[in-house]
Amino acid sequence: xxxxxxxxxxxxxxxxxxxxxxxxxxxxxxxxxxxxxxxxxxxxxxxxxxxxxxxxxxxxxxxxxxxxxxxxxxxxxxxxxxxxxxxxxxxxxxxxxxxxxxxxxxxxxxxxxxxxxxxxxxxxxxxxxxxxxxxxxxxxxxxxxxxxxxxxxxxxxxxxxxxxxxxxxxxxxxxxxxxxxxxxxxxxxxxxxxxxxxxxxxxxx
Amino acid sequence: xxxxxxxxxxxxxxxxxxxxxxxxxxxxxxxxxxxxxxxxxxxxxxxxxxxxxxxxxxxxxxxxxxxxxxxxxxxxxxxxxxxxxxxxxxxxxxxxxxxxxxxxxxxxxxxxxxxxxxxxxxxxxxxxxxxxxxxxxxxxxxxxxxxxxxxxxxxxxxxxxxxxxxxxxxxxxxxxxxxxxxxxxxxxxxxxxxxxxxxxxxxxx
DNA sequence: TGTACATCAGTGAACGCGCGTTCACTGATGTAC
DNA sequence: TGTACATCAGTGAACGCGCGTTCACTGATGTAC
Numbered sequence: 001x002x003x004x005x006x007x008x009x010x011x012x013x014x015x016x017x018x019x020x021x022x023x024x025x026x027x028x029x030x031x032x033x034x035x036x037x038x039x040x041x042x043x044x045x046x047x048x049x050x051x052x053x054x055x056x057x058x059x060x061x062x063x064x065x066x067x068x069x070x071x072x073x074x075x076x077x078x079x080x081x082x083x084x085x086x087x088x089x090x091x092x093x094x095x096x097x098x099x100x101x102x103x104x105x106x107x108x109x110x111x112x113x114x115x116x117x118x119x120x121x122x123x124x125x126x127x128x129x130x131x132x133x134x135x136x137x138x139x140x141x142x143x144x145x146x147x148x149x150x151x152x153x154x155x156x157x158x159x160x161x162x163x164x165x166x167x168x169x170x171x172x173x174x175x176x177x178x179x180x181x182x183x184x185x186x187x188x189x190x191x192x193x194x195x196x197x198x199x200x201x202x203x204x205x
Numbered sequence: 206x207x208x209x210x211x212x213x214x215x216x217x218x219x220x221x222x223x224x225x226x227x228x229x230x231x232x233x234x235x236x237x238x239x240x241x242x243x244x245x246x247x248x249x250x251x252x253x254x255x256x257x258x259x260x261x262x263x264x265x266x267x268x269x270x271x272x273x274x275x276x277x278x279x280x281x282x283x284x285x286x287x288x289x290x291x292x293x294x295x296x297x298x299x300x301x302x303x304x305x306x307x308x309x310x311x312x313x314x315x316x317x318x319x320x321x322x323x324x325x326x327x328x329x330x331x332x333x334x335x336x337x338x339x340x341x342x343x344x345x346x347x348x349x350x351x352x353x354x355x356x357x358x359x360x361x362x363x364x365x366x367x368x369x370x371x372x373x374x375x376x377x378x379x380x381x382x383x384x385x386x387x388x389x390x391x392x393x394x395x396x397x398x399x400x401x402x403x404x405x406x407x408x409x410x
Numbered sequence: 411t412g413t414a415c416a417t418c419a420g421t422g423a424a425c426g427c428g429c430g431t432t433c434a435c436t437g438a439t440g441t442a443c
Numbered sequence: 444t445g446t447a448c449a450t451c452a453g454t455g456a457a458c459g460c461g462c463g464t465t466c467a468c469t470g471a472t473g474t475a476c
Contacts, residue, residue, distance in 0.1 A: 007438060007452055027318050029234050033430060044430075046453045054430065109380075110373070111316070113232050116380045126380060150394065154386060158395040161370030162363070168315070168373060169366055175314075175321045175331060181359060189355065190363040194395075197402030212419055212471065238463060249463075251420045259463065 012050040014040040019061050020104030028112040033057065059114050063122050065105030070129035072098045077136050084140045085200060091136045092191050095163040096184060099171065106167070133160060144198055155198075162190050217255040219245040224266050225309030233317040238262065264319050268327050270310030275334035277303045282341050290405060293345045296338060297396050300368040301389060304376065315369070338365060349403055360403075367395050 008014065018039035022031045033054040037044040051057045076094035080087030099106045108114070109126075116126045137156035141149050169176040170183040179186075195201045213219065223244035227236045238259040242249040256262045281299035285292030304311045313319070314331075321331045342361035346354050374381040375388040384391075400406045 011452080029318060032428080034428070042452095043454055045432080045455080048431075049452055113234060115378070130381075150398070153384065154391065154394060157371075157375070157381065157384060157386065157391055158367070158398070160381065161374055161391065161395065162367045163370065164374055165366030165368065165370030166362075169369055170362070173320070176335075176362065176365065179358065179362060181362065186359065186362055186366065189359060190366065190399075193355070193363070193402035194399050195402070197398035197400070197406075199408065201402075203404065203408075216419080237461080239461070247419095248421055250422080250465080253464075254419055 008040075008042065008046075011040060011042060011046065015042075015047060015050060015057060016061050016064065019057055020102075020108065022104075023058075023061070023107050023112070024104035028107050031058065031112075055114060055118075058108055058112050059118050059122055061105065062108040062112065062114055063119075063125055065102060065109045066122070066125040066129050068102060068105060069098050069109070070125065070132050073129065073132045073136075077132060084136075084143060085195075088136045088140045089188075089191065091133060092159055092163060092187065093184070095133075095160075096167060096187050099167040103172065110164070130156075130160075140200065143200060148199070150198070158194065159191065162194070163187060166190070213245075213247065213251075216245060216247060216251065220247075220252060220255060220262060221266050221269065224262055225307075225313065227309075228263075228266070228312050228317070229309035233312055236263065236317075260319060260323075263313055263317050264323050264327055266310065267313040267317065267319055268324075268330055270307060270314045271327070271330040271334050273307060273310060274303050274314070275330065275337050278334065278337045278341075282337060289341075289345045289348060290400075293341045294393075294396065296341045297364055297368060297392065298389070300338075300365075301372060301392050304372040308377065311372070335361075335365075345405065348405060353404070355403075363399065364396065367399070368392060371395070 015036055018036040019031055022035055022039065033047055034044045036057065037047050047057065051060065073091050073094045076090040076097075077087045080090035117123050134152055134156040137159065138152035141152045141155055144150075166183050166187045168174055170179055170181070170186060171177070192201060196203060220241055223241040224236055227241055227244065238252055239249045241262065242252050252262065256265065278296050278299045281295040281302075282292045285295035322328050339357055339361040342364065343357035346357045346360055349355075371388050371392045373379055375384055375386070375391060376382070397406060401408060
């Protein structure tokens, strides 16, 4: 953040970062353009040099989130290679790790109410993120005999839903947060049982 | 709704219903006390005869949601008796059915940002709803050999998370809504694979 | 049955507030000569 | 290296709006006699 007197230096990103911090602290409804501007040390009007308006700012925050999200999962996937099983499990764990590490992004992406189809750019990067998970599922599905193999899209949807449900219900003071189990453990054991159901893990523990 | 001229008759419930309709239509942020009053044909100030304020209205909507939620699942559970497996699967299906049939309640409960611990009353009814699912899980867990039986709380948390994730991601125009699969089918197949992983369903399909 | 009265649900006007957004402007910055 | 100038990022004042909330009030309702 090279602050060069009158001009800010990198206000655009500073505004996004401020928005993310606000969303993380006060929830998706707590974010306001004015407050984000204030946090960045700037007048609300200055925001309009860089964004079309309030929603455009959130959308950009979400977009950056999807980029990091895809990168995180891709990286985990690569790290688990060449074992399809290890790659898949690492990808699942990366989902929760992302939600933990980037709560502002996560909320902007999934809880702010902005549509993923708002811009073509946002839709593309969101689709790419989904493809990473689906590719991991597809590769793993090869190990299942074709006649009892579910479509990879179904497979990955299950894992995505389970991961998302764990995040929403058992992190950040959600309804199930009084549970004595760590979200990480819940997700790992849940995926374990699921993969056993697919015959990808031995039945005996 | 017996409208007796000047006095409304049952304004309290009319306000809750209006709030639910608004939440369903415009999302959790779209709800305003003033608009709910207007929908009920009444001045905003009239709301304060029945509720402490805006948040109190949403909390009451959520509370009623938890009551219906618990009833719906309890009813499905009872209908599946005496088979533990049938009762459990019916309870899982009831979760999604509730979200479909009462989207306003569902959003008020899980997406409005009001804490379940806001009042003792709300916390109690939310806990009761969770207990219904947990009881179904507990009973079903009896069929698993003790040494490979997961704690029922973990078991039910998995199902809850999977159900919630499916609702959030694959209904109501969410990120995964362009998926060609019905949420009902996704949830059913997911639970099926999961139960197979626990040895509660035969491995061959 | 008719009248006087207490109750209290809803009115209507007003409030302060913070929001997103606009506009003419200003002055720091980087460039051309 | 020094000066004149064009650019354009950010200012500051202002706007209209709808929000949640308050208050003194009013008049429909149900009850007591």
